[in-house]
Amino acid sequence: MPEKYVHRDGLPLLVRHTGQTTLPQDPPVRGSGPAIVCLHDAGLQGSVFKDLLTALEHEEGHASALAFDLPGHGRSGSLDSLPSVEAMTETARWLADRCRFERPILVGHGMGALIALEWARTAADEVAGLVLCGAGLALAITDEAIETMRKVTRGKAPRPFDPSRVCPDSGPDLMRRAYMEGIQTDPRATLVDLEASRAWSDHFDAGPSIGVATAIVCGSAEPEMCQERARTIARSCSRATHREIQGAAHFLPLEKPQALAAEILRLARPPEVA
Amino acid sequence: MTADGKSSGRVAIAGIHEYESRWAPDKTSFQIMGECAREALADAGLSLSDVDGLFAANMTMGAMGVVGVAEYLNMKPRYLDGTNIGGSSFVAHVAHAAAAIQTGRCEVALILYGSTAASDAMAIGTGGGGGRDPGAAFVSPYGMTLVSSYAMVARRHMHEFGTTSEQLADIAVSTRQHASLNPHAKMREPITRQDVLESRLIADPLHLLDCCIISDGGGAVIVTSLERARDLRQPPIVVRGTGESVAHREIGAPDLMTIAAKQSGEQAFAMAGLEPTDIDVATIYDSFTITVLLTLENLGFCKRGEGGAFVENGGIGLGGRLPVNPDGGGLSSNHSGMRGIFLVIEAVRQLRGGLGARQVEGAEIALAHGTGGYLGLMHSGATLILGKD
Numbered sequence: 089m090p091e092k093y094v095h096r097d098g099l100p101l102l103v104r105h106t107g108q109t110t111l112p113q114d115p116p117v118r119g120s121g122p123a124i125v126c127l128h129d130a131g132l133q134g135s136v137f138k139d140l141l142t143a144l145e146h147e148e149g150h151a152s153a154l155a156f157d158l159p160g161h162g163r164s165g166s167l168d169s170l171p172s173v174e175a176m177t178e179t180a181r182w183l184a185d186r187c188r189f190e191r192p193i194l195v196g197h198g199m200g201a202l203i204a205l206e207w208a209r210t211a212a213d214e215v216a217g218l219v220l221c222g223a224g225l226a227l228a229i230t231d232e233a234i235e236t237m238r239k240v241t242r243g244k245a246p247r248p249f250d251p252s253r254v255c256p257d258s259g260p261d262l263m264r265r266a267y268m269e270g271i272q273t274d275p276r277a278t279l280v281d282l283e284a285s286r287a288w289s290d291h292f293d294a295g296p297s298i299g300v301a302t303a304i305v306c307g308s309a310e311p312e313m314c315q316e317r318a319r320t321i322a323r324s325c326s327r328a329t330h331r332e333i334q335g336a337a338h339f340l341p342l343e344k345p346q347a348l349a350a351e352i353l354r355l356a357r358p359p360e361v362a
Numbered sequence: 363m364t365a366d367g368k369s370s371g372r373v374a375i376a377g378i379h380e381y382e383s384r385w386a387p388d389k390t391s392f393q394i395m396g397e398c399a400r401e402a403l404a405d406a407g408l409s410l411s412d413v414d415g416l417f418a419a420n421m422t423m424g425a426m427g428v429v430g431v432a433e434y435l436n437m438k439p440r441y442l443d444g445t446n447i448g449g450s451s452f453v454a455h456v457a458h459a460a461a462a463i464q465t466g467r468c469e470v471a472l473i474l475y476g477s478t479a480a481s482d483a484m485a486i487g488t489g490g491g492g493g494r495d496p497g498a499a500f501v502s503p504y505g506m507t508l509v510s511s512y513a514m515v516a517r518r519h520m521h522e523f524g525t526t527s528e529q530l531a532d533i534a535v536s537t538r539q540h541a542s543l544n545p546h547a548k549m550r551e552p553i554t555r556q557d558v559l560e561s562r563l564i565a566d567p568l569h570l571l572d573c574c575i576i577s578d579g580g581g582a583v584i585v586t587s588l589e590r591a592r593d594l595r596q597p598p599i600v601v602r603g604t605g606e607s608v609a610h611r612e613i614g615a616p617d618l619m620t621i622a623a624k625q626s627g628e629q630a631f632a633m634a635g636l637e638p639t640d641i642d643v644a645t646i647y648d649s650f651t652i653t654v655l656l657t658l659e660n661l662g663f664c665k666r667g668e669g670g671a672f673v674e675n676g677g678i679g680l681g682g683r684l685p686v687n688p689d690g691g692g693l694s695s696n697h698s699g700m701r702g703i704f705l706v707i708e709a710v711r712q713l714r715g716g717l718g719a720r721q722v723e724g725a726e727i728a729l730a731h732g733t734g735g736y737l738g739l740m741h742s743g744a745t746l747i748l749g750k751d
Contacts, residue, residue: 093388100387100388102387102388162387163387163388163481164387165383165385165386165387165388166385167384167385167548242553242557242561243557243561243562243569243570243571244557244560244561244562245562246562272483
């Protein structure tokens with residue numbers, strides 16, 4: 089999977105993309121199909137979408153997809169995360185523009201779903217559609233989760249890993265991959281992510297209206313509370329569909345990349361009206 | 363140079379640069395070295411064509427080591443030194459450069475280091491103990507890691523002298539206080555003794571905050587003759603004394619409390635004609651808090667077994683009896699695997715002056731000491747004493 093750094097005000101942002109490798113100063117080459125921008129969860133990075141990008145590349149439809157690491161995450165620069173979902177959205181919009189991914193479908197995982205919603209809320213004409221997964225958890229950040237991460241940043245607790253975020257059917261190898269994805273970003277960035285998600289969620293409860301086509305995708309093994317939160321999001325979107333994918337939980341992009349790719353392409357190619 | 367002190371003071375450090383970022387995932391270690399070389403040469407008022415001696419090391423260089431650096435920088439130096447004795451290498455490189463300059467083997471030496479340890483997710487402290495030497499076969503199978511070799515020494519110090527975790531914690535607290543004054547430090551939020559004691563136990567008795575951080579980073583140092591340095595852009599910082607040594611298991615049961623710093627420190631002080639009481643500021647390799655405490659004892663800043671009392675309650679803080687690591691050290695500012703070059707750079711910065719809140723007032727003589735390897739097993743020591751011209 090080609091990778092490249094795109095610099096914003098001197099800050100390197102790592103981008104993974106489908107298609108051929110291009111020169112450092114050139115954007116990825118777009119196919120004739122839909123543009124897809126993947127937005128990662130709190131404390132993770134774009135590598136969580138690696139299998140999804142591969143799946144999209146091999147699907148018919150010539151889709152072009154990219155995933156990037158937000159500042160302070162994965163292999164992007166800065167020791168600090170951006171302080172708010174709004175700031176993350178602004179960075180994502182800048183990056184999509186820089187990579188010439190006009191009017192993309194946004195695939196949001198966890199906190200990435202909040203970024204996608206914020207993008208659709210503030211600049212709906214820039215967005216072709218939303219595919220949101222693991223969104224329920226991002227809307228349910230607890231005081232306990234934030235306090236635990238604060239202890240991690242102070243060296244008073246080990247970095248937590250919740251195995252229930254992976255479906256038990258997924259197997260130990262996938263569990264290990266999920267764990268490894270969770271240790272590649274500085275816990276200080278994760279703490280800011282959680283606080284930013286929490287702040288945005290409080291705002292979301294006021295009920296923003298999202299008009300773009302939206303697919304809410306849940307893993308069947310996600311806790312009921314998270315699934316209920318996801319349905320809340322669906323209710324706030326006037327053109328939302330809700331899908332459940334068997335054998336997956338919160339780490340759906342890792343667990344079922346093919347199924348998620350199918351949902352994305354379904355949104356990109358709505359059935360023709362007879 | 364010899365250890366008689368007569369050849370001390372003929373060589374100087376004329377340029378320095380420390381890579382500012384602690385996180386450089388888009389760079390290679392060679393890119394970092396290249397950028398540092400450019401900036402250090404600019405600091406000195408020299409160009410790459412002036413350099414005829416090249417010194418470099420890091421943890422990931424290939425078998426050709428410094429030759430690859432020469433190619434990367436498109437240099438053809440007439441003197442090469444790729445000595446790698448662990449984290450102390452760059453302190454030793456200054457001594458080697460001084461010897462080469464005094465014997466006419468080169469005129470301007472460029473010492474380089476670059477590392478992407480953090481962005482490569484390098485697990486330094488939990489690596490197997492003893493490296494790949496034959497003796498490791500008697501250690502590694504029993505689970506000894508790098509951090510546990512230091513922990514073993516800390517536990518021994520506690521057993522022999524009654525040193526406490528609180529005293530070790532005070533080293534981390536002072537160092538973090540210094541880092542809070544350094545805008546480039548990776549960890550800048552002040553901590554308390556209690557914070558250290560409540561942080562996770564990594565290898566008993568060392569807690570997480572007793573351990574150095576892992577960062578990306580790099581640096582460059584320019585060494586030349588004092589005569590030439592006087593014509594350059596920065597005030598020369600004179601090399602007054604140097605020393606090197608090793609310590610190991612001695613095919614038996616060594617005294618864990620006597621480390622390489624004892625021998626290298628005695629050499630350096632003898633060459634400089636100085637005593638520990640003459641030192642205004644010290645930069646001491648702080649891979650772990652115990653490293654600082656034991657190094658201070660072995661360099662003669664306090665008596666054997668009195669390190670705990672020496673460091674506690676801000677003893678090594680700014681305004682304390684001996685300010686140590688005013689840049690925030692490896693415990694809080696940066697540690698990219700081999701920290702020796704930063705010890706030299708901060709010592710030079712302190713002697714040049716003008717560092718604001720973290721400046722040691724009136725600093726005239728500085729000591730830098732690097733430790734490389736495994737404190738409880740085999741390790742190297744390199745000591746450097748620097749002074750104003």
